[in-house]
Amino acid sequence: MEEMTFGTMIAVAEEMFGRGLFWAMVAVSAIVTLAYIYVLIRDRSVNWRKFLLAQLSMPVGAVAAVVFVQAVTDSSLRDIGGPIDVILLLGIALVGAIGLAIVVYTAQSLIRGKSSVKDGVR
Amino acid sequence: MMDRRQFMTLASLAGAGALANPQVAGARVTPIATQARIVIVGAGAAGTALANRLVQRLDGAKITIIDPRREHLYQPGLSLVAAGLKPAGYVVSSTADWLPSGVTLIPDAVAAVDPETRKVSTTGGQSVDYDFLVLAPGLVLDHDAIEGFSLDMVGTNGIGALYAGPNYAARTWTAAAAFTETGGKGVFTRPATEMKCAGAPLKHTFLIDDIARRAGNSGKTEIVYAAHNDALFSVPIVSEKVRMLFADRGFATAYSHVLKSVDAEKKIATFTTPNGEQEMDYDYLHVIPPQRAPEFIRQSGLSWADRWTDQGWVEVDMHSLRHRRYPDIFALGDVAGVPKGKTAASVKFQVPVVEDHLVALIDGREGSASYAGYTSCPMITAIGRAMLVEFDYDNNLVPSFPGVIAPLEELWITWLMKSVALKATYNAMLRGRA
Ligand SMILES: Cc1cc2nc3c(=O)[nH]c(=O)nc-3n(C[C@H](O)[C@H](O)[C@H](O)COP(=O)(O)OP(=O)(O)OC[C@H]3O[C@@H](n4cnc5c(N)ncnc54)[C@H](O)[C@@H]3O)c2cc1C
Numbered sequence: 142m143e144e145m146t147f148g149t150m151i152a153v154a155e156e157m158f159g160r161g162l163f164w165a166m167v168a169v170s171a172i173v174t175l176a177y178i179y180v181l182i183r184d185r186s187v188n189w190r191k192f193l194l195a196q197l198s199m200p201v202g203a204v205a206a207v208v209f210v211q212a213v214t215d216s217s218l219r220d221i222g223g224p225i226d227v228i229l230l231l232g233i234a235l236v237g238a239i240g241l242a243i244v245v246y247t248a249q250s251l252i253r254g255k256s257s258v259k260d261g262v263r
Numbered sequence: 264m265m266d267r268r269q270f271m272t273l274a275s276l277a278g279a280g281a282l283a284n285p286q287v288a289g290a291r292v293t294p295i296a297t298q299a300r301i302v303i304v305g306a307g308a309a310g311t312a313l314a315n316r317l318v319q320r321l322d323g324a325k326i327t328i329i330d331p332r333r334e335h336l337y338q339p340g341l342s343l344v345a346a347g348l349k350p351a352g353y354v355v356s357s358t359a360d361w362l363p364s365g366v367t368l369i370p371d372a373v374a375a376v377d378p379e380t381r382k383v384s385t386t387g388g389q390s391v392d393y394d395f396l397v398l399a400p401g402l403v404l405d406h407d408a409i410e411g412f413s414l415d416m417v418g419t420n421g422i423g424a425l426y427a428g429p430n431y432a433a434r435t436w437t438a439a440a441a442f443t444e445t446g447g448k449g450v451f452t453r454p455a456t457e458m459k460c461a462g463a464p465l466k467h468t469f470l471i472d473d474i475a476r477r478a479g480n481s482g483k484t485e486i487v488y489a490a491h492n493d494a495l496f497s498v499p500i501v502s503e504k505v506r507m508l509f510a511d512r513g514f515a516t517a518y519s520h521v522l523k524s525v526d527a528e529k530k531i532a533t534f535t536t537p538n539g540e541q542e543m544d545y546d547y548l549h550v551i552p553p554q555r556a557p558e559f560i561r562q563s564g565l566s567w568a569d570r571w572t573d574q575g576w577v578e579v580d581m582h583s584l585r586h587r588r589y590p591d592i593f594a595l596g597d598v599a600g601v602p603k604g605k606t607a608a609s610v611k612f613q614v615p616v617v618e619d620h621l622v623a624l625i626d627g628r629e630g631s632a633s634y635a636g637y638t639s640c641p642m643i644t645a646i647g648r649a650m651l652v653e654f655d656y657d658n659n660l661v662p663s664f665p666g667v668i669a670p671l672e673e674l675w676i677t678w679l680m681k682s683v684a685l686k687a688t689y690n691a692m693l694r695g696r697a
Contacts, residue, residue, distance in 0.1 A: 152696035156687035214682050215348055216675060220647030225667055226675040 177243050180250035188250065195246035199238035206237020294322035297625045302383055302393040304373045305400035306330035308338075308693065309596030309610045311361045313397060313617060315695030318363045320622045326365070327391055329383065330400075331372040333358055335693075336429065337686055339607060342463055342643065344432035345425035346470040347440060348682075351433040361693045373400065376563040378589045395591050395621055398560065398577055402459060402597040402605070405553045410524035412550060420527050421447075421547045425467060426459075439467075439547060443475035446483025447546025450532055452522040454553040455491040456574050459597050459605040462640035462652065464488075464551055465495065465505060471547075472512055473645040486512070487543070489520035489534060497603070498658045501642075504671045508644060517543070522550065556598050565592070567600045576600030581656065582633040584617050591624075593617045601636065603656055608639035611692050637661060641681035649677040 155163050181187070210233050211217055221227060301317065303310045306328050314328050340354035362368055371385035376396065383391045404426055406414055416422045418434025421442060425432040442449055449471060453464040468488050475484045488495070488509065495509070495516065496502040509516060520534040520541065525548065532548055534541050556575035560566055565586065566575040577594035578587050581601045586592035595613050597605045604613065613634050620630030636656030643649045651668055653661050662670045668677060691697035 149691065149697045152691040152694070153684065153687045156690040156694075157683065210679075214647075214679055216647035216678060220645070220675040220678065222648055222674040223669060223672050225669075229676050229679075 177247045191249045195242040198241050198245045202241025203234035203238040296322045299394045300325045301395045303328040303397045306358050308607045310399035311693045312614045316618050327367045329369045341432040342466045345435040347436045351429035354429045398594040399596045400557050402554045408553045412525045424550045442547035448485045449547040450487045450545040451549045452489045455521045456553040458554045462642045466643040469644045486514040489517045493518050498654045603636045603638045612637040644673045648673040651677040
């Protein structure tokens with residue numbers, strides 16, 4: 142492509158999802174990220190029990206992300222044709238895994254955060 | 264849709280984006296004040312993209328765009344419609360919705376251009392004067408050139424013609440789908456003229472075969488590809504790759520076979536070949552007709568006199584896209600008489616060149632941008648795989664992602680680009696943002 146500038150990428154992404162949906166998605170991921178940073182700062186450390194559950198959700202997130210991308214693009218694992226495809230697949234899985242883990246961790250902390258601090262679990 | 268990784272990258276950059284005004288790709292420059300009258304013929308991929316960019320660059324210019332068609336067609340989607348992967352509506356939007364405010368749309372067809380008096384006249388009897396003229400009326404599909412064929416046959420009796428438009432592409436799928444189930448002999452053709460997206464006949468062949476294969480019917484189908492000359496693609500290295508893929512899939516190739524006539528009753532196609540006329544029976548026939556410049560281009564004396572004489576493409580300099588005899592006329596997109604470049608991807612590279620020269624002219628300078636023939640074709644080889652073939656005038660491969668996305672390899676990532684990112688990129692281009 143001629144000019145792969147940041148502005149072009151934003152323009153393409155807006156066309157892909159529609160302007161409203163795209164910026165709503167950006168907002169949601171920003172909010173989740175901020176909430177995650179918030180609970181980390183509030184609790185001052187990673188709560189390992191919550192982290193365990195978050196870790197357990199990672200394979201689910203990984204598979205879900207891959208299945209989602211394949212479903213919207215009429216494709217399947219047999220279409221993997223070269224190294225870049227494997228990297229892309231792993232990348233999608235990784236993002237799904239980390240994304241869901243952050244969501245699960247943050248949700249637990251926000252919902253049950255105070256009680257576990259009181260329990261002295263930390 | 265983009266994958267989530269790209270999405271996350273974007274999401275993480277979004278903070279920076281809010282600061283870095285994501286307005287228009289490229290630098291924002293002060294618009295040039297002018298009273299110039301600019302007429303653009305055709306509001307397809309090229310005309311629309313140029314109009315959206317010119318309004319950013321010029322202040323006070325009177326820009327008129329003339330196009331009789333209410334619907335805008337995203338033509339690269341036709342291949343997907345004709346394989347049952349997208350509905351006909353996927354390619355259709357409204358012409359007026361893409362145009363910027365401040366541009367006048369005349370919903371009429373151009374009937375003639377008088378380059379001496381600088382006047383354009385329409386079939387509805389309007390006459391529009393110009394200082395600068397941009398010709399972007401695409402091309403004409405000459406279905407009548409194929410004896411015995413008419414568009415109402417499409418979708419019945421095993422006849423497909425996906426170039427003809429969204430509804431014909433959907434009907435093509437009806438005929439092709441029947442072939443993938445019942446089997447028989449599928450004959451896939453292409454014209455001997457220049458054509459838009461020369462990869463599309465190949466894509467259709469690969470897709471229909473893949474669908475039959477998935478249905479477990481590859482044993483019942485015989486695929487014949489009729490090439491118009493002795494190659495499968497104009498770029499030799501790509502042609503060789505396609506030849507190997509054809510061998511892998513078990514396709515037969517009939518070289519130097521140009522479709523001349525169809526007998527739909529008897530299901531016989533007749534081809535012009537170096538050894539005279541040859542008949543071929545078929546169960547499914549895909550027709551892509553000869554392609555030419557619109558009649559008014561030729562009638563107005565704007566075509567090359569000594570090249571493509573049966574096709575009439577506009578006589579422009581291949582690097583500046585400026586008319587060789589009338590310096591205030593440019594041609595963009597499919598109608599331009601250049602050796603390569605009848606794709607939307609080429610339009611994306613051509614539009615900034617014409618923009619540069621036009622704005623420079625208005626500003627009393629000479630433009631410097633040059634079009635090197637960039638053409639791209641995401642060559643689908645199966646549902647889920649494609650090759651990102653990009654090349655220039657010199658038949659060099661010019662990959663956008665060298666070392667990352669191999670141009671001659673059937674990849675999933677390339678399919679993802681074709682099926683999810685291409686339309687978004689096309690739309691961004693229409694808006695002048697890509
Ligand atoms: C089946 C198929 C698959 C394709 N696949 C790809 C692909 O994968 N990648 C890719 O990059 N490209 C692809 N293309 C090619 C791409 O769509 C075209 O190259 C591109 O649309 C050309 O843009 P254009 O503006 O020159 O013509 P068009 O987009 O066709 O627009 C021309 C406009 O001019 C108007 N017009 C015509 N005559 C007149 C007149 N007399 N007066 C006024 N207006 C007039 C028409 O109504 C139309 O709106 C494909 C094309 C087809 C058919």
